[in-house]
Every structure is written in structure tokens, then in C-alpha cells.
Amino acid sequence: MKALEISSVTFSYDKPAGKNKAAGQNYALRDFSMEVKSGQFHALLGPNGAGKTTLMRLITAQLKEYRGEIFIFGRNNFDKRALHDIGYAPQPVSVYTTLTARENLRLFGVMAGLTDEEITRRLAEVLEETGLAAYAGKPASVYSGGMLRRLNLAIALLHSPQLLLLDEPTVGVDPQSRNHIYETLMKINAAGTSIVLCTHIMEEAQRLCSTVTLLDRGVTVFSGKMSEIENLEKFFLEKTGRGLRDD
């Protein structure tokens, strides 16, 4: 069973110009395809501007005007039911800082369609898993960077999704919080959840993931098993070049 199947997706942030919609456009993704099997821990790697975050936004149906198809457990991602299967932790910490962790989790739990009983049970579990139980009643505005990252992750985990999309989940956190996040993710993956991890930390990807897709300038430059790669950082630089990516 494929957790995620992306077929020939092309997307541009530019507005179509004139009749020739393809002419003169800068593509964020071009004819991009990728597969993640059920239960896999998959790394999605690429330099800045490669199209990783765009891909995440396409999968979660935040961006809709693209060519190609995206399936989540066999359902097109435009099908609202497909969104139930996804847990998404975006790159910016996207939590309501005026609200407490408990209030944030309850809000997103209701959005995911959980019942009150399910929310009560899962809320306690994810707060425990992410080490936030002691601070659950405090507004997120007083949290440290690491705590906010963990809350960002907890929201994605709350409705027990089958596919977890993580966009740089450990950016700006201390080694303790990072390690806690790794352990949580490994536990979740071991329980059967498929995970797609976007990251710039090569050791993180090599330690956690079994498969990898390397993306650059909107196209796939490598897709295969992590075990085939001896040194991921060296491999990454060989495939994507050593030049700075400031454009």
C-alpha cells in the first residue's frame, strides 16, 4: 500500500502569462514524482528553494493549481477524507501563542473531527509524548523555542494520522529537544505511521530515514534507499553542487 503517491506534478508560483501558460515561467516543481510506502520513514532533501515546502503545501492541499496528481492512501488529496490521514507540522511554528497547549490541541483536534472523548485521551498522550504535560495550561507565548517546536509536532500527531509530514521539525531547538523529537518520531514510525521528513540536517535524515528523495530546482535528482548512501552530506553536495543557493 502506498502512503503517498505523487505523479508528474508541475507547479509554478507565477501567474500564467497570456495564452501560452507554460511560457517563461519559473517552476517550483517540474514533472515531479515520488512514492512513500506505508510504514516508511522517508527523507525529502534538497537545498534552499528546491521545492520541498511547496511540495508539502501541495500535498496538504494548501496550493491547488497544479498539474499532475497526488494520492494519499489511494485517495486524491482534494478529497477531504484524504486530509484526515495527514498530520502536518509546518516549518514555521504554527500555533496560537495566545492559547495554551491544551487549547491549541483541542482546537486542531476538533478541526480533525475527533470526538470530545478522543480529544481528552489523545491530548494526554501527545502531551506526554512531547514532554509538554507540565506546561499544558500555560499560554504558548511563554514557551521556549524547543517547547514550541514540540507543540507544533504534538498538533500534527493528535489525530493519529497514518501519514506524517514534517517540514524541518527540529530547526532552532537544543540537542535535548531534538533528541526527544527523534525518539518520539521513531516510536511513532515503529507503530506503523508513515513519515516524510524534510530537513537540512543530514545526520538526522541518515539516522531516522530508510528511503530518500533528493530534490533540486523542482526536479528529482535521486530517489532510493538510504542504505545505498555511505555519507549523505557528501552525496548531497555531489548531486546538488557546492554553489550557494541565494536565488
Place this chain on the structure above:
Amino acid sequence: MLRQFKELFRKELKILLRDRQTILLLFFMPAALIFFLSLAVGGMQADVLIGRKIQTVVENQAQSPKANLLEKKIKSHKLIERKVRPAGMDNDRLFESSKVQAVVVIPRGFDEGDSPVEVYFDPVIDAGYKAAVLSMLTSLTVEVVMGIDNLDAVVANMIVEKTKPNREFPNPLEQTVPGFAIFAMFFIAIPMSIIFLKEKRDGTLPRLFTYPVNANLVTLAKLAPYYIINIFQFILMLLIGVYIMPYFINFSLQWGEHPWHLLPITLIVAAATTGFGVLVASLARTPEQSSTLAALGAVLMGAFGGIMVPYFFMPLVMKKLAMLSPVYWAHQAYLDVFLRGAAFSVILPKLAVLTGFAIICFYLAGRKVKWM
């Protein structure tokens, strides 16, 4: 769907009400404006003479029987608070001290009809005060000279006032209470647009759309708390005007002949103010831009619409321009209730204008808004 709506509504309300600055802006600012500006506007209106006294120095240089009688009548008049001129202080210094507004001199030769009574006023005295003092002096002088005991009582049998109650000139509370309540309701655009743009910027709003939620539901749940708060703002300002302000000012705000008309007016004014908020949120790109745009819009609409400067004080050109402001239509609709006791058919065209304004705002915002 209903659960999602309730949860989104609750979220919006918590974010709004946990911000102390917002509470200050939406509730304390209009209450303070109503309090201080009612007192200030009250001082500008001639009606304030009721129950107020004018500090007056009365100097009787003649010391003759008629002069003494006139002095006695002036001193005992309800409009006058008698003051004594400090030694060596001329009229200019007296008025500069702000302790005296008028000086009345009964000169030598008054009894013989050779010298008239002299009156000096503080140059900045309100025209209403001046007219009242002159009228009082005329009556009392005629009484003394003609030997009439009470001219007012004599005249009362000849002249009876048949004027209908004033329906165009609001008292200070009728002016400021609905005026600043509307003004504050338009200020809802500030927190509304800031919260919307912050949610967009920090990614929480796009994150909501990664769940199976309907965009219309999110919109409705975002608008509803502001709409309800707008209604509460008006109720609070109304209660302050009706029950608290009369303790501080010699005016009252009456519910009018048809107080139930306040309900449709407030519901439609709240729709117009919420529409304005949505439009600002959709036009601005940053929270800073939105707060400037919302504050500027509200202040300009308030100034044009007859809130800052009462409509009846405006020159004709400004009165015409005022009609471009939704604040004018909202204020006039409330004055129809408080001041004019108007039938609903009279209020209806004003409500139609406000509804049109709300529809235009929502339509433009709907075309312009970007959720992501």
C-alpha cells in the same frame, strides 16, 4: 460543522479578549470619549444655563433708591453668583483671572434716567450666556424703572411658548453616546485585521486549511465574535449614557418613543463595521499597515460623519460631504430614535445605505482576500 464553528468562534474570542490593549481600545476608549466630550460639548451649548450661575461683579455707584432696588434684584437672581472685585483690579485683569464673567455698573444719575446701566463681559463668554444676562438685566431694569413687581409673571400671561420639542439639535449625550459608540464599533477593524494578518503570517490560518474544514465556516467563525462584540460595545455605551452620565452632566439620554428601533439599527451598523474590518484585513499586507489603515479610516469617517464636529455645526459643504460617510448614516439613524422619535419608515433609507456599505465591503474583501 457546528462543533468546528463553535471551536473556531471560541478561539477567536479568546485571542481577542486576552489582549488588554484591544479591550482598552474597544470599551474604555469610547467610554472615556463619551464622558469627557459630553462634558465639553455640554459647556458649548446654551442649554447649559439651566442650573448654572454666572460669576458677576455688581457695582452700585448711584446708591439711590431705584439703584439699590436694582442691585438687590440682580444679586438675588438665580442666574447670578455675586463676586466682589479685588482691590486695584480692573475689568481686563478680572476677566483674565477667569473668576468673573460679567461686571454690571449702576452709575450715578441712574434714578434720574441720565445714565444707563453698564455691562462688561469677558470677551470669550459664550453668546448664550451673554444673551441670558442681557435679557435678565433688561427685565429687572424695566421692573425697577416702571415700578412693576415681577415682569416675567406679567409677560407670562401675554406670551406662551408653543415651540415643539427640538428634533434637530441633539443635547451633548444624544450627540456623543451614539456618535462615539459608532466610532468605537468601526475601531473593531483594528484587532480584526491584525489578528487575521498575524494568523496568516505565523502560519496558523494556512494550517487550519490542512484539515477538512470549510473556508466559509472559517470566515463566519472569524466574523461572528467581532459582530457580537460590536453589539455589546453599543449596549455598554448606551447604558453609560442613560444611567451614568446624567450624574455628571445636566442632560439625559432618553430611550425615545420607539426604543425597539435600536435593535435593527445596531444589527446593521455592526454588519457595516464588521464589513469595514474585513475589507481592511483583505487590503493590508502587514498588521502595521492594517492598524494604520483601520484607524485612519475610522477617524476620517468619524470626522466627516459628524462625530468629532457635530453635524449641526458643519458648513453646508461639509454637511453634503458627510453623506459619503457611513458614520453619518448610522449616527442619523440613532438620532432618529433618541431625538426625533421617528417612524421606522424614516430610518429605513439610512439602514439601506448602511446595508449597501456592508455588502460592498464584504464583496470587495471576498475578491481580494488571500487565505495563504
